[in-house]
Structures are given as C-alpha cells and as structure tokens.
Amino acid sequence: MLIAWLLTAYCVLIVAASVGGGWLPTFVRMTHLRTQLLMSFVAGLMLGIATLHLLPHSFEWIESTSQVGASMLVGVLLMFVLLRVFHVHSHGELPVAIDAPLPRDSGSRLPIAAGGPAAAHAGCGHGGGHSEHDHAHDHAHPRSLNWIGMFFGLGLHTVMDGVALGASVTADAGHGAWLGLAGLGTFLAVALHKPLDAFAIGSVMASGGWSPTQRALVNLAFSLCCPLGAAIFYLGVTHWGLGESVLGYGLALSAGFFICIALADLLPEVQFHDHDRFKLTTALALGILLAIGIESLPGHSHNHDEHEHEPAAHEHAQASSARLPLEERIRVTPTAADRALSVGGSSALDSAVP
Numbered sequence: 001m002l003i004a005w006l007l008t009a010y011c012v013l014i015v016a017a018s019v020g021g022g023w024l025p026t027f028v029r030m031t032h033l034r035t036q037l038l039m040s041f042v043a044g045l046m047l048g049i050a051t052l053h054l055l056p057h058s059f060e061w062i063e064s065t066s067q068v069g070a071s072m073l074v075g076v077l078l079m080f081v082l083l084r085v086f087h088v089h090s091h092g093e094l095p096v097a098i099d100a101p102l103p104r105d106s107g108s109r110l111p112i113a114a115g116g117p118a119a120a121h122a123g124c125g126h127g128g129g130h131s132e133h134d135h136a137h138d139h140a141h142p143r144s145l146n147w148i149g150m151f152f153g154l155g156l157h158t159v160m161d162g163v164a165l166g167a168s169v170t171a172d173a174g175h176g177a178w179l180g181l182a183g184l185g186t187f188l189a190v191a192l193h194k195p196l197d198a199f200a201i202g203s204v205m206a207s208g209g210w211s212p213t214q215r216a217l218v219n220l221a222f223s224l225c226c227p228l229g230a231a232i233f234y235l236g237v238t239h240w241g242l243g244e245s246v247l248g249y250g251l252a253l254s255a256g257f258f259i260c261i262a263l264a265d266l267l268p269e270v271q272f273h274d275h276d277r278f279k280l281t282t283a284l285a286l287g288i289l290l291a292i293g294i295e296s297l298p299g300h301s302h303n304h305d306e307h308e309h310e311p312a313a314h315e316h317a318q319a320s321s322a323r324l325p326l327e328e329r330i331r332v333t334p335t336a337a338d339r340a341l342s343v344g345g346s347s348a349l350d351s352a353v354p
Contacts, residue, residue: 003173010187011227018223021195022202040283042192043262048291049185050258054251057171061248068252075256083264086153154197155225161190162229164254171247185294
C-alpha cells in the first residue's frame with residue numbers, strides 16, 4: 001500500500017508539471033537556447049538514470065544478460081518507431097524565439113520534412129528554400145490534424161514513462177531503498193521532461209487557433225496517461241500475478257525508452273547547433289552528475305557484494321519473505337552455484353564422518 005501511495009504522489013506531481021508546461025509559453029519566454037539547455041540537462045539525467053540505475057537493477061530480477069539486452073533493445077526500437085511515426089519529440093521546431101544565429105548557412109543540411117531542430121534553425125534565416133516547402137507541407141496536412149497525431153504519440157510516450165516509473169518505484173522498494181527515495185531518479189527524469197512535451201502540443205494547438213481552455217483540457221488528458229501506465233504496471237506485478245520477472249523486463253524496457261528519448265534530443269543538436277556548445281555540454285554534464293548523485297543515495301547502490309549471503313541465509317530469507325507482499329520483501333533467490341556449493345559441501349562433510 002505504501003508503494004501505491006508513493007506512486008500516486010509522484011503521478012500527481014508529474015501531472016502538475018505537465019499541466020504547467022502547457023502554460024509555459026504564457027509566462028516564460030522560451031528562447032531556442034533556453035529550450036536546448038533544458039533538453040540537454042534532462043537528456044543527461046535520463047542517460048544517467050538509464051545506464052546507472054534502471055539497467056543495473058534489471059539484472060537483479062533477470063538472470064540472463066541476453067534477455068536484459070534484448071529487452072533494452074526492444075525499448076529503444078519501440079520508442080524509435082513512436083518518434084518516427086508521430087514526430088512527438090520535435091521540440092526543436094517549437095515556435096520559440098531564437099537568440100543566436102547559426103554561424104554559417106546550413107540550408108543544404110536541413111531535412112526537407114518538418115520535424116526536428118532544423119525548423120527552429122530555419123527561423124534564424126537559414127535554408128530559405130525549405131520555408132516554401134514547409135508552407136506547402138502545412139497545406140497538405142491541416143493543422144487541426146497535426147495536434148491529434150502529436151497527442152496520440154505523446155500519449156503512448158507518456159504511458160511508457162508511467163511504466164518506467166511504476167517499475168522503478170516497485171523495484172527500488174523491494175531493493176531496500178528508503179520508501180521516500182524509491183524511484184526518485186526516474187520520477188525526476190519524467191517530471192522534468194513532461195513540460196517540454198506539454199509545451200510542444202500546446203504550441204501546435206495554439207498555432208491552429210485552439211482556445212486556452214481547449215488546450216488545457218487536451219494537456220490534462222495527455223498528462224493523465226502517465227498515471228495510467230504506472231497503475232497498469234503496478235497492478236500487473238502486485239495483483240494480477242504477472243510475476244516478479246516482469247519487474248526486470250520493465251526496467252530494461254524503460255532503460256531503452258530513456259536512452260532513445262535522450263539521444264533523440266541530443267544528437268540532432270550535435271549536427272545543427274554550432275553555437276553555445278560549452279553551455280549545452282555543461283547542461284548535459286550537470287544532468288549526468290545529478291543521476292550519479294541520486295544513485296549514491298541510500299538503497300540505490302547496485303553493488304552485488306552487498307547482497308551476498310550464505311546459502312542457508314538465502315533459503316531462510318526466501319521462505320520467510322514468500323509470505324509477505326512484494327512491497328515488504330527483497331528478492332533473495334539463491335543461485336544455482338550457491339545450491340551446488342551447499343550440496344557439495346554437505347556431502348563432503350558427511351563422507352568425512354566415520
């Protein structure tokens with residue numbers, strides 16, 4: 001029950017961050033540089049959480065390294081297909097103010113289709129030939145339909161974020177983390193990223209002439225997808241009998257989600273953003289440092305030496321914890337090597353007794 005309350009608190013804060021992100025253009029002048037700095041920081045946090053927390057933790061629930069790798073690959077591919085089909089991560093094309101021009105004309109490098117940082121850079125006065133194509137592209141695809149595709153894509157994206165949050169909180173609580181810190185890194189990564197997504201869908205709807213009330217309702221519906229994903233995963237593990245191994249697969253999938261999202265935000269700017277490199281790199285490093293700091297908190301370490309026990313202790317803990325709900329126990333399944341050592345040692349001792 002405590003895990004459920006913590007998940008609920010996290011989800012309420014994420015919904016608030018998402019709804020606030022929808023109103024961000026009204027109160028904050030989101031220049032191109034500010035947007036990219038925030039994206040770089042959040043991308044660094046996501047990379048750190050994925051590689052230092054989610055992925056190592058998945059090995060504690062899945063014994064096969066190949067299965068962990070395959071699950072992470074599936075997560076990367078699922079998110080890639082989602083981004084490719086719905087263009088839900090084109091934060092760079094938002095109608096933000098550009099505060100620094102590109103040092104050289106990069107019109108030949110801009111992609112033809114609208115859907116990346118190129119559109120934002122086109123606003124700097126580069127690649128004028130593509131603006132004509134973008135104008136025709138707008139006529140071919142009515143703006144009233146643009147936000148629908150983005151809403152559907154971002155909704156699925158947010159459900160996946162909810163799955164990541166549910167897996168992280170549930171696994172951390174079983175790992176021995178203090179409950180208030182369970183899933184903290186994943187929560188921060190999702191909560192800091194949701195305003196960008198809400199900003200995207202709100203800006204697209206605003207350009208299509210939708211009223212503030214309509215934009216707020218759509219943004220609220222979009223933000224509720226995160227609690228939906230978290231609830232489905234949590235209930236599946238704790239009440240629907242999906243098995244504890246689902247935690248491992250969920251963590252590995254979530255690592256793939258986060259890695260793909262982070263790289264989708266970072267790599268386009270490596271190619272197109274020729275200014276403020278030091279600032280963007282510093283923001284990325286700060287995000288990674290925050291992930292490292294979170295990983296050093298009590299109960300977040302994944303040093304397997306801390307979990308080595310005698311075989312008898314493993315069996316006793318496993319027998320006693322089997323009667324407890326998932327929220328109150330730590331997984332202590334003995335390995336095959338432990339069992340073999342226990343049996344072999346007992347046989348040798350018996351043969352030595354006359």
